[in-house]
Amino acid sequence: MTADERAPLADGEQVRAALRPDLRGRTAYGAPQLDVAVQLNTNESSYPVPPEVVADVLDRLGRDLVGLNRYPDREFTGLRQALVDYLALQSGVSLRPEQLWAGNGSNEVLQHLVQAFGGQGRTALGFTPAYSMHPIIVETLGTRWVDGQRDAQTFDLEIGSAVEQARAADPDLVFLCSPNNPTGTALPFESIEAVLAAAPRAIVVVDEAYAEFARPGTPSALELLEDHERLVVTRTMSKAFTLAGARLGYLAAHPALVDALRLVRLPYHLSTPTQTIAEVSLAHAEQLLSTVEAIKGQRDRLVTELAAMGLRPVPSDANFVLFGGLADAPTTWQALLEAGILVRDVGIPHHLRVTAGTPEEATAFLTAMAELLPEHLQSQPHRSTAPRQGATT
Structure with a gap:
């Protein structure tokens, strides 16, 4: 049968009918x-x-590719240690390899967290405007999302308001961004610890995707991990490391929390090339940063x-x-x-x-x-964090 003789494809109505009801009408x-x-x-x-980093990656990959007939290191042992060494230098925080977890971009790491600690009948809280993938990951994995709010004029997350909203939602997961996306502002420790106290059963995730760009004196939530078993700090190599195309994100948390993520990750989820690129890049951290x-x-x-x-x-x-x-x-x-x-x-x-x-x-x-300008200037200055319908942050 030639292409011209094939019956035309249906209009997709049966596929749309088979789609989960909660996904119908969504946009990607x-x-x-x-x-x-x-x-x-x-x-x-x-x-x-930099060319030197590219050369070292290619050299290491040249040796690793011969072994692609075997599955990658499921526990990404070398990468874990490399991340421990990097965070000790970058933030001064001493962690153990069993406190580190990695995925194909920080979005996969966030997905693992929701798979493990969210789900049917559970609730996640975030404070808008913030990273728009947080509610997308939460809701597409069957978890209820509570859209908390920041100050409509300053975009700040005021401690009293955050505590009040956390208590009202009684969430299983809380998402905080520091620095926040899209506002760029970092959170003080007082805010993070206040939310931990106000949501006593929640896993509190501090998304530090942009931590390396923080202004001098801005602390990292990594410093709080030792005292808070329910705290998670997520990071990425997409931004400061110039590796958006490599897709490598990671988190630091209590070893018991990291162990729980093994229950939901797909087998051998980090390929050998991904681990190699990340390890070599971390060895060149000073140059890349x-x-x-x-x-x-x-x-x-x-x-x-x-x-x-x-x-x-x-x-x-x-x-x-x-x-x-x-x-x-x-x-x-x-x-x-x-x-x-x-x-x-x-x-x-x-x-x-x-x-x-x-x-x-x-x-x-x-x-x-x-x-x-000035044709595009607003004549009556006014700030509002209410997003337009269909827009994404």
Whole structure:
């Protein structure tokens, strides 16, 4: 039978009818991936992996690929130790290998946590605006999501409000971001410990995907692990390590919690090449992280120059800046795109988010913004964290 003789495909109605009812009508997560000159929308590093690191990865892979007939190390033993060594240097916190867990990006690590500690009849709490994958992972795994709120004017998570919301929700899981995405602000220890106390049976997850970019003096929740059995700190190698394409995320927690994740992970979930790339990259941590200070410099430049334009940037501990003061965020997003610059519309009225890239990329963005103003300025400044329908953060 030729292609022309085949019966036409049905319109998918039977598939849609078979889909889980709670998934019907949902849209898939996904930031735009567009081929433009300046891509500042997904908080990737604008700096390529150094040639020396590439060479070492290729050398190690050349030796490892011969053994791909065998399954990878299920316990990623070498990677665990490499992460322990890195965190000791980066944060000064001494951990044991049995406290570390890794996955294909921090989203898989978060998924493991919800699989193990969420589920039917259980509740997870997060504070909006925050990382939009938290509720997506929670709800698609059959867990009830409670959309807690931050201050509508400052985007801060005030301790008293967080405690009140945690007590009301009585959750099984709590998600905190520090630094927060998309606002860029870090949480003090007092807030984390207050939530732990207010949700006495919850696993409290502190998402530190952007920890390496925090301003001086900003502590890491890793320092709290020894005193809190229910605390989890998640991180990623996608941002500061310039390895978004490698897909390696990890967490640190109590050994008993890490052991529980073995119940839900798929067998041999971390491939040999993934483990190799991560281990070699951690051995080159100093070199890969050498761009962090340059990125922080451009981040602070964005805050200063956007404020000088009459916009309202939020001081950031991450590698991006959320800024408000726009008359219509989608209109400004489109105008920037037409100028060859891709930023992120996070769904907060009058706000956009821009990644801190190279000096040249920052200049291109700031020049384009200056040319768009004052026509795109908001005449009546007002902050709101209520997301537009269909938008994602």
